[in-house]
Amino acid sequence: MTPVFLSESESAALVDDELALAAAREAFLAAATGSIFPVVIGHSSTPGTRFSLKSGAAGDLVGVKVGSFWPGNVDLPRHGSTIVLLDPATGRLAAVVEAAAANGYRTAAADALAVGTLARADSRTLTVVGTGHQAVHEVRAVSRVRPIERVLVVGRRAEAARSFAAEVTAVTGLAAEPVDVQAGVSAADVLVTATTSREPLFDASWVKPGTHVSAMGADGPGKQELPVELYERASLFCDLPQQSSSIGEFQHTSVVPVALGAVLAGEAAGRASDDDVTVFDSSGFALQDLTLAAALLRRASGEAR
Amino acid sequence: MTPVFLSESESAALVDDELALAAAREAFLAAATGSIFPVVIGHSSTPGTRFSLKSGAAGDLVGVKVGSFWPGNVDLPRHGSTIVLLDPATGRLAAVVEAAAANGYRTAAADALAVGTLARADSRTLTVVGTGHQAVHEVRAVSRVRPIERVLVVGRRAEAARSFAAEVTAVTGLAAEPVDVQAGVSAADVLVTATTSREPLFDASWVKPGTHVSAMGADGPGKQELPVELYERASLFCDLPQQSSSIGEFQHTSVVPVALGAVLAGEAAGRASDDDVTVFDSSGFALQDLTLAAALLRRASGEAR
Secondary structure, eight states: OOOOOEEEHHHHHHHHHHHHHHHHHHHHTTTTTTEEEOOEOOSSSTTTTTEEEEEEETTTTEEEEEEEEEETOOSSSSSEEEEEOOTTOOOEEEEEEEEEHHHHHHHHHHHHHHHHHOOOTTOOOOEOOOHHHHHHHHHHHHHHHHHOEEEEESSHHHHHHHHHEEEEEEEHEEEEEEOOOOOOOOHEEEEEOOSOBOOOOOOOOGGGGTEEEEOOOSSTTTOOOSSSHHHHHHHHESHHHHHHHSSGGGGGGOOOEEEEEHHTTTTSSOOOOOOEEEEEOOOOOOOHHHHHHHHHHHHHHTTTO | OOOOOEEEHHHHOOOOOHHHHHHHHHHHHHHHTTTEEEEEEOOOOSOOOEEEEEEETTTTEEEEEEEOOTTSSSOOOSEEEEEEEEEEEEEEEEEEEHHHHHHHHHHHHHHHHHHHHOOOTOOEEEEEEEOOOHHHHHHHHHHHSOOOOEEEEOOSHOOOOOOHHHHHHHHHHHEEEHHHHHHHHHSSSEEEEOSSSSSOOOOOGGGGGTTEEOOOOOOSOOOSSGGGGGGGGEEESSSSSHHHHTGGGGOOOOOOOOOOHHHHTTTSSOOOOOTOOEEEEEEOOOOHHHHHHHHHHHHTTTTTT
């Protein structure tokens, strides 16, 4: 069998939120029975560069995502992604999918899946903390699954927050404005954090009853976006409990979160009431990448068009 | 930059012992200053399958080898290999090299490098323990670096040993015959073990002074080919001391082996005398794969032809 190669420009042209959301659903449902192997963090000979290897298997999928972070990139985004799929029948190379642009959709799709499962149906105000590249993806994906009417933007630098709000409006058509962190957190029906923070971004008491919080940023030891005091009055969910408790947001608490996949499968309860505060932590896992690559390949071959 | 793809048939047509030996030398010299990251062992949903991720960086090279072992393969070899190189300047995908056939050359080249560095110059009898696919590569590669005149073959099954000896003669033109393990070990100037053994294959007292031993098989916890008693009167070498002492042959002793790269670089002594017994343990490391892929790509682009 000749391996299939999907280039960066091809996958970028093929990906959309619908494809990414379906792939995320498939990955989260498979997480309970699939296999996830230890994550490797490496680097090149140039200081500051980083790559990660996330591998896994579920059903007919087996492979690895090579993620890269080259902070010195100027003409290219700093994050890259290459997904390698093996042929489940032979172990030989089946496909290589370059997916740097698609990776933003993939991560935001996990957020949208959580919001669509856990947030109040009448969530209208979305607050996003963080103004980086990934934050735009989060707003776009989340606004597809809830009737979001306005977007509040919290950023450390006023200029970045203004320009991000303008970009959100351009991409989604939604009203968007920069606010300070307390105003943003207090007004949120859905609160998304997408930062590289290593300490809590806000005070737990600012979060109003009924809010859903998605923490998208913590994916390594020492990273933290949420105040631990929030956990005392919230229902906690994540992608992979063991990973979330070791390198994700819940490394800072002993409470064991519920896998979102279990809620999707009807095996665990989601939001308890309209006053419940729900928290979802995303640290990312290989099956998201494998299902994304498979979905892109199906679309490329015309099966899903 | 568009990634380059080298297919299995292309790399199989390009590889030879000379290319593999040069790539091995480059890798062993780079091992001292390069980076090797933790090895991941995974599997597909089919029981018994296995894949490994070996990643590293040195100089301009950064990437990962995805090795596969699918024991149920019938029409294809059970071992597969795909090498992914990242662009050192951007972290993006630079090349994908399928290298299942080339992998046999790569592993044998490490052996040839060790034999060429450590064995007596007048080594004429090569004994190989093991009659698998890799063992033919070992005989071919080793006979290029020493004046081997005869090959003794030790196998558990007489029929396999006979047929292997015939294959050795067909491939190398050398006289080859099956012998029992004591006869083979006692007569060896160079002794190569290439098995999946989990216990010593022979008695240390059978090894005559001046012998060089290359243990090519031990690459995981519990694997063992050599008797620990041999270490008391031998000089010990390996590819990566830390790895060799954890998953290689030297996991069964507290003696710390010398890196072959240090000998190649003139920073450590090799064989002490014609009576010295030298032992080399190969557990395999990512830089061998990265330099192999780079050499194949150079040859494919015509630079090395």
